[in-house]
Amino acid sequence: MSEKNPNTVAIQALPEHVGQEVSIAGWLFNRRSKGKIHFLQFRDGSGRVQAIMGKGDVSEELFERCAHLPYESSVIVTGTVAADERAPSGVELKASGLEVLQEPTSEYPISKTSDIGPDFLLRHRHLWLRQSKQHAILRVRDAVITAIRNFFGERDFVCVDAPIFTPNACEGTTNLFEVEYFDEKAYLTQSGQLYMEAAAMAFGKAYCFGPTFRAEKSKTRRHLTEFWMVEPEVAFADLDDIMDLAEEFVSSIIQYVLEHRRAELDVLERDTSLLEKVAAPFPRISYSEAVSILNEKGIDFEEGGDFGAPDETALSEHFESPVLVHRYPSAVKAFYMKRDPEDDNYALCVDMLAPEGVGEIIGGGQREDNLEVLEAGIDKHGLPREAFEWYMDLRRYGTVPHAGFGLGIERTVAWICGTEHVRECIPFPRMLHRIYP
Ligand code: 4AD
Ligand code: MG
Numbered sequence: 001m002s003e004k005n006p007n008t009v010a011i012q013a014l015p016e017h018v019g020q021e022v023s024i025a026g027w028l029f030n031r032r033s034k035g036k037i038h039f040l041q042f043r044d045g046s047g048r049v050q051a052i053m054g055k056g057d058v059s060e061e062l063f064e065r066c067a068h069l070p071y072e073s074s075v076i077v078t079g080t081v082a083a084d085e086r087a088p089s090g091v092e093l094k095a096s097g098l099e100v101l102q103e104p105t106s107e108y109p110i111s112k113t114s115d116i117g118p119d120f121l122l123r124h125r126h127l128w129l130r131q132s133k134q135h136a137i138l139r140v141r142d143a144v145i146t147a148i149r150n151f152f153g154e155r156d157f158v159c160v161d162a163p164i165f166t167p168n169a170c171e172g173t174t175n176l177f178e179v180e181y182f183d184e185k186a187y188l189t190q191s192g193q194l195y196m197e198a199a200a201m202a203f204g205k206a207y208c209f210g211p212t213f214r215a216e217k218s219k220t221r222r223h224l225t226e227f228w229m230v231e232p233e234v235a236f237a238d239l240d241d242i243m244d245l246a247e248e249f250v251s252s253i254i255q256y257v258l259e260h261r262r263a264e265l266d267v268l269e270r271d272t273s274l275l276e277k278v279a280a281p282f283p284r285i286s287y288s289e290a291v292s293i294l295n296e297k298g299i300d301f302e303e304g305g306d307f308g309a310p311d312e313t314a315l316s317e318h319f320e321s322p323v324l325v326h327r328y329p330s331a332v333k334a335f336y337m338k339r340d341p342e343d344d345n346y347a348l349c350v351d352m353l354a355p356e357g358v359g360e361i362i363g364g365g366q367r368e369d370n371l372e373v374l375e376a377g378i379d380k381h382g383l384p385r386e387a388f389e390w391y392m393d394l395r396r397y398g399t400v401p402h403a404g405f406g407l408g409i410e411r412t413v414a415w416i417c418g419t420e421h422v423r424e425c426i427p428f429p430r431m432l433h434r435i436y437p
Contacts, residue, residue, distance in 0.1 A: 007078075011047035014081050014091045021096065023078045024049065027130070028069055038066050040095070042077060043130070051077055051093040062098060072108045072130075074101040125428055126437045136264035137424055140257055141413045145209075147256035148230050148407075151249055152207050157232060160199035162192025162208040168387035170194055171334055175214040177225075188213035191406055194336070194391050196233035197367060200402050201394055207232040219432055220309055221421040222359060224410060226430040233404030239348040239366045242403035243324050246352055246362055247280035249407070250322055254278045257416055270418045274320060274355060284324045287346065290315055306332040312359035319355055326350040326365075335377040338366045350405070358415040364405020371395040 008023045009016075026044030033039070036055035041048060055063050069075075079093035110116065110127055121128045128134055152159070167184075169176050170191045177188040192208035199206035209230040216223040232249075234241065254275050257265075265272055285293070294301040294311055297318070301311055306328070315323065330339055330347040337347035349365030368374045374395055378388055385392075413425035423429040428437065 008076070011042070011044045011049045011089065013046070014049060014089065014093070015083075017081045018083050018091060019081065021078065021080050023076050024093070025076050026074075028071055028073045028075060029130075030071070031066075031069070033067055038063070040066060040069075040077075040098075042075070045135075047089055048132070049089050049091065049093055050087060051079055051095040051098075053095040053098070057094070057096055058098065065100070066098060069100065070104045070108065071111075073103045075099060076101065122423065122429070122434060123436065129427065132267055134424060136261075136267040137413065137417050137419060138427060139264045140261050140268075140417050141409065141425060143257050143261045144253055144409060144413055144416065146260075147253040148209065148249075150256070151252050152232065155205065157205040157207050158199070158203040160196065160203065160206045160208055161210060162189060162195040162231075164189050164211070164213075168194075168391075169383060170336075171214070173382070175216055177213050177215050190214055191229065192231050193233065193404060193406065196231050196404060197391070197394055197402060200233040200235040200404070201398065201400070204235050205232070217432060221423075222309065222411060222414075224422055224426060224429055224431055227422070227426065228409040229406045230409065231404060231406040233402065235400050235402045237366075237403040238401055239326060239350060239403060242364055242366065242405055243284065243326065243350055244280075246350070246364065246405055246407075247282045247322070247324065250282075250352065250362070250412075251278055251280045253412065254416065265417070268417050268419075270416075275416065278321060282322045282324055282352070283319055284326060286326055287328045290325050293318055304329055304331070309359065312353060313357045316353045316355055316359050317357050319353075322352050322354050322361070324350050324352055333365075335381040335383060336367050336374070338368045339373070348403075352405075352407075354411070354415040356415065356418070358411065360408075361411045361415065362405050362407045364403070366401065366403040369395060369399045369401055371399070 008025050011024055024042060024044055026042045028040060029043050030041035031038060038053040040051045040053060042051060053066055076099045077095055078097040079095040081091050082094055084092045109124055165181060165186045166189045167186060169187060170193055179186050179188060189212055191212055196206050196208055207230060211226055212229045213226055216225055258272060258275060291301055291303045294314060297314055299311060299314055327340055327346040328349055329345055330337060333347045333349055337349050340346040340348050347365060351360050352362035353359055354361045368377060371392060374392060378385055410422040410425040414422045419425060423431060
């Protein structure tokens, strides 16, 4: 196999090399031939470009080989860069040489013409990633992650990683993944929040960012069993502070992606007009106001329950911008939520619903900071107190009001990209009955 030529350049950088002879290292993804010319399309991960190969430009043998070179052959192509206004990349390559590293051993399974369903694509996720739409979604995901790190870094939050193996539940016991941990039982984390509360008491402002696990038995377009969540937690903050942070945070993610991933949003044919309008402050409504909106829309929803997927969709379609829904009934929320001192049937919590029918992307709120009330909550939820001793220590030693939230990465990416299902918004999705590849 050949070494990469020192003149190898990334396809995205070709416009800087007009008039020069360079090499690109990549894969063939499309081809058209017209008489004595081949139009060969290559991708290298950074971009896509067309190379023109005329019969007289290369050896007869190579010209003949390129007429049949299978898709996804790995190659090094040498040629002169020429400006071409019609090309999406602004350039094309006049090929003078082509070296084949490997020819696929059989026909590439994801052909452009055959009608392949989602199950086939998901089983070939390792190859599907090469397709332009999937490539664009994951590049948007990458930008979302950069925006998140920048946002917290600029505001002096400390990234404190939470563990994956945990001794206790955080978000209810019905969707826990239990694993054997030597001779004990452990659970895959549902949220790093409780650990971030410890971190906030040590660092003031902290966040974690990592995979979280929910044994979701439901097959919906919004649920994965393994998803990534970013969870900031702030000491001496209340519900209003955290709502301010959440809207500033989401606005900054959207602005960053619009600035850095235009080309990808174009590939996805995303209408960005609504994204462009996303700017803090967002509308804020209480749970009770949200129930009235549902009822006005003729949706039969009774005050007291949690919103189901159709309710969330309806609320999310009602607003053009993300909306903050606060103060849900405490009965439907987790044990750690602080009760509203104005009416303790409600919790000082907030969900952010993204527009266009996307629904919840953020859940969070103010935490119960009183030891006795917290103990009662743990008992009421049937949770084992022993597992939470360390968490209760945070209330024993210098408790303060504090608040935080969790943002789901895949749902955020799905919203930005306008994809129907979160499964395309994570490189290798884990869902009910799906763990391959
Ligand atoms: O609302 P959730 O369950 O909140 C928590 O876990 C809090 N402990 C977070 C905190 O306050 N630090 O989850 C937060 C977000 C949801 O709004 C959603 O975006 C995402 O995580 N999420 C999921 N994403 C994909 N698949 C699932 N099964 C998800 N469950 C939650
Ligand atoms: Mg939630």
